[in-house]
Amino acid sequence: MKAETEPSQTGPGAPLLASGETFASISENISRLPLERPQTRFWWIGFAVAFALVLLLFAAIGWLFLQGVGVWGINIPVAWGFAIVNF
Numbered sequence: 001m002k003a004e005t006e007p008s009q010t011g012p013g014a015p016l017l018a019s020g021e022t023f024a025s026i027s028e029n030i031s032r033l034p035l036e037r038p039q040t041r042f043w044w045i046g047f048a049v050a051f052a053l054v055l056l057l058f059a060a061i062g063w064l065f066l067q068g069v070g071v072w073g074i075n076i077p078v079a080w081g082f083a084i085v086n087f
Contacts, residue, residue: 069083
């Protein structure tokens with residue numbers, strides 16, 4: 001026997017949510033995953049490495065603003081083509 005099922009609706013007129021779901025319930029289900037699980041040691045190590053790299057980026061940008069584009073090694077006028085082309 002063939003079981004009767006709803007025809008699958010795909011395309012522009014298809015509903016976005018399953019029956020009984022709301023946008024709020026979907027948001028709660030998705031946000032519950034990272035918020036309820038404890039972070040492992042590897043997560044904290046990765047976070048610390050990423051944070052250190054962001055601090056290094058800010059330090060490099062600060063050094064660039066203080067010293068100027070000479071830190072790129074473009075101390076002669078011809079070398080300005082590097083900065084102009086990459087802009």
